[in-house]
Amino acid sequence: MNTPNYTLQQLTVYFLKLGTIGFGGPVALVGYMHRDLVEQRKWITEEDYKEGLALAQLAPGPMAAQLSIYLGYVHYRIIGATLAGLAFVLPSFLMVLGLGYAYVKAGGLPWMQAVFYGIGAAVIGIIAISSYKLSKKSLGKDWLLWGIALILAITTFITEKEILWLILAAGIIVWLYKSPPKLSKAVNGVFLFPILLQADAIWMNDKLTQIGWFFFKAGAFVFGSGLAIVPFLYGGVVKEYQWLNEQQFLDAVAVAMITPGPVVITVGFIGYLVAGIPGACVAALATFLPCYLFTILPAPYFKKYGKHPGIKAFVDGVTAAAIGAITGAVCVLAKRQLTDIISCVIAVVTILILLKFKKVQEPIIIVVAALLGLLIRNL
Structure with missing residues (x-):
């Protein structure tokens, strides 16, 4: 293991900052990590980053959070992984707790949809640029990799979900094409991860136990993007347990999108609505x-x-395959979010600004988009 050119404290502070101001969902967040840690600071090598991204895509759970944990592990092992993960998740968790408190006290947040209108359109532009940069950097001029990315983008867009077995198949195809020797046991173990979790728990009536087991399954069964957890949560939270109604659930998703950090942090907001602070802590953990x-x-x-x-x-x-799935997810989100001329204009302007002015920070764009959303909806 090479001696790191940064301290554990520096890495922890970086992930605290990213968790505090990192908008745009999983695609944008993994793009920020590449830009900041690989390209600019050179703390992480391109190879380590790609390994982390591949593992994050293969294993269940929110992709951006997993990548932060892996990058913490690269030089500082378990303590680094733990601190990086906590630093990345904690700021947005505290934010959704505060919003949850305000939501309950106010009986709902009517302004949220207006803010989300502007932010949602800008976020599409941000993640589109992140996806473009990731594709250009990782795929190079390899026709096979571009073909795989294209197939995954199309299937993700059509099915509106990530297909794990296609992602695994992509790895096998490239392995067979480029290096036919026997596959390492390490990778074989990855194939077993989804299977090892195909077990259910004994039914418990205690609400916190129900919350804990349901959200553990959500974290264990949902692959790739944190956005993929939304359909799973809807089925359990609204349909099966009836903890929230439709509007409350939509507001919870909106909260996740207007706060920085991993999108999957919406579980903290949902947990708070169901069982207060203990519910939020159990759901997130x-x-x-x-x-x-x-x-x-x-x-x-x-x-x-x-x-x-x-x-x-x-x-x-x-x-x-991961890059293709991310690109497909961007298209799905754009189809749902860009429903009129104004939202399309906000997204396009965001893309042009990020392409033209390299030093413009994403949080500034998010704030401007939020104000635009409030202004447009009120007028």
């Missing part, structure tokens, strides 16, 4: 625990065997 374990447990194998040609080819294939 249960959701992020699987993603933490599924990152640090296979991480040593990724580090040990990552330079093997077969493993490297497999990782390249999975990374290409």
Whole structure:
């Protein structure tokens, strides 16, 4: 392991900052990590980043949170992974707690939809740019990787969900094409992750236990983007347990989108509405625990065997599939969010600003978009 050119404190402060001002959802967040830690500060190598992104896509749980945990693990092992993950998630968790308190006291947040109108359109522009940069950097001129990315983008757009077995198949195809030797046991273990969790718990009537088990399953079964957790949460929170009504659930999703950090932090808001602060803490802990374990447990194998040609080819294939799935998710979100001329204009202007002015910070765009949304909706 190479000696890091940064301290654990510096890394923790970085993830605290990213968790505080990192808007745009999982696609944008993994893009920020690449820009900041690989390109600008050079704390993390391109190879380590790609391994982390591949593992985050393969294992269940929110992608951006898993990548932050893995990048913390690269040089500072379990303590680094733990502090990076906590620093990344904690700011947005505290924000959704505050919003949850205001929501309950006010009986709803009518202004939220107006703010979300502006922010949602700007977020599409931000994640589109992140997806473009990620594709250009990771796929290069490799026709096979571009083909895989295109197929995954199309299937994700059509089905509106990420298909895990296609992502795994992409890794196998590139491995067979570029380096046919036997696949390492480390990767075989990854295939077992989804299967190992196909078990249900004994039914418990205690509400906090119900919350804990439901959100643990949410964290354990949902792959890739934090946005993918929304349909799973809807089925349990609204339909099965009837903890929230339709409007409350939509407001919870909006809260996740207007706060920085991982989108999956909406679980904290939902937990607060269901059972106050204990409910929020249990929901967040249960959701992020699987993603933490599924990152640090296979991480040593990724580090040990990552330079093997077969493993490297497999990782390249999975990374290409991940980028394709992210691109498809951007298109799905754009279809739902950009419903009129004004929202389209906000998204396009955001893209042009980020392309033209490299130093413009995303939070500034988010604030301006939020104010525009309030102004437009009130007029």
